Amino acid sequence: MKIAIAGSGAMGSRFGYMLHQAGNQVTLIDLWPEHISTINTKGLSVESAGEQKFVRIPAAFPEDVHADFDLILLFTKAMQLSDMLKKIAHLLTENTAVLCLSNGIGNLENIQKVAPDIDLLVGTTLWTSELVGPGSVILNGSGYIEFQAIENVSHETVNKINDVLNAAGLNARPSNNVLLSIWKKACLNGVLNTLCTILDCKIMELNKSQYTSVLTKRIVAEFEAVAKAKDIPLTAELALKTIDASLAPDQAGDHYPSMHQDIASGRRTEIDYLNGAIARMGKELNIPTPTNTLITELIHAREDIAVKN
Ligand code: NAD
Numbered sequence: 001m002k003i004a005i006a007g008s009g010a011m012g013s014r015f016g017y018m019l020h021q022a023g024n025q026v027t028l029i030d031l032w033p034e035h036i037s038t039i040n041t042k043g044l045s046v047e048s049a050g051e052q053k054f055v056r057i058p059a060a061f062p063e064d065v066h067a068d069f070d071l072i073l074l075f076t077k078a079m080q081l082s083d084m085l086k087k088i089a090h091l092l093t094e095n096t097a098v099l100c101l102s103n104g105i106g107n108l109e110n111i112q113k114v115a116p117d118i119d120l121l122v123g124t125t126l127w128t129s130e131l132v133g134p135g136s137v138i139l140n141g142s143g144y145i146e147f148q149a150i151e152n153v154s155h156e157t158v159n160k161i162n163d164v165l166n167a168a169g170l171n172a173r174p175s176n177n178v179l180l181s182i183w184k185k186a187c188l189n190g191v192l193n194t195l196c197t198i199l200d201c202k203i204m205e206l207n208k209s210q211y212t213s214v215l216t217k218r219i220v221a222e223f224e225a226v227a228k229a230k231d232i233p234l235t236a237e238l239a240l241k242t243i244d245a246s247l248a249p250d251q252a253g254d255h256y257p258s259m260h261q262d263i264a265s266g267r268r269t270e271i272d273y274l275n276g277a278i279a280r281m282g283k284e285l286n287i288p289t290p291t292n293t294l295i296t297e298l299i300h301a302r303e304d305i306a307v308k309n
Pocket of ligand 1: 012
């Protein structure tokens, strides 16, 4: 299959690499000049299980890519999606399906605003990846993908995409309620990422304080109230079960979550698409969301202090 990755950071590079290894014709699209030139001169450096290899996959700026793709995997951070979509508008032909696996609540609406007529699929993934420098990723562990066609997409196309993802070992499965998975993951990130960032601690350290579980319950209760008003079947019980599983001693990571790393490297976060989305929707729906509003403001304050430009 001819596949473009629009947003080839940590996750886009990982998926691009795995799809390339499975025999697909992959193009990495990105906006970071140093990343593109490093990949094109040295190859994409992929480190996995202690082994490093350099893989030749073409990388380019959006405006330099002119081809018909069967699939575009949209994989920027949530706040970069609209800009990337505008920059790849010339690649969005009637034969091209677009799959977005970025985290966040509201991505679907943002995509539909910029590109209302595309064959769109959205989903979520538990794969992880780390971008350690331009042109260089570290792949850890395993994961899976849940995705669902939103509009216009035939069963045949869904099955074809599912087969291609699975042939690359990405453990994909079509879902009938991907919005629940997206909200559940946003709630998990809205607890673990934000608390570790505000408290400057690793995920496993959250268990050390009883106050974190009080805060968690407040965050989750507001997610549940807004989800209910939006007809998303996310209950506090389900969200807390997912969070508890991630905080179990054998699961809780001895590492800082990605939002903490974003702040540490002077970059903005996806907060407006996590707790910020709950605060915004709560306001629109007249549902009180004081905890998520405060968490959003605290993360924005950390960004303002840390962000380089
Ligand atoms: P990323 O920050 O690695 O990449 C996103 C974009 O930012 C890319 O275009 C990348 O080139 C650019 N970028 C990264 N570092 C840069 C720098 N120093 N200078 C200039 N540009 C830079 O994002 P990601 O981790 O691939 O996340 C993409 C989406 O996937 C997000 O919605 C994220 O929440 C989600 N996600 C990430 C992981 C993970 O383990 N990384 C896991 C699951 C879901």
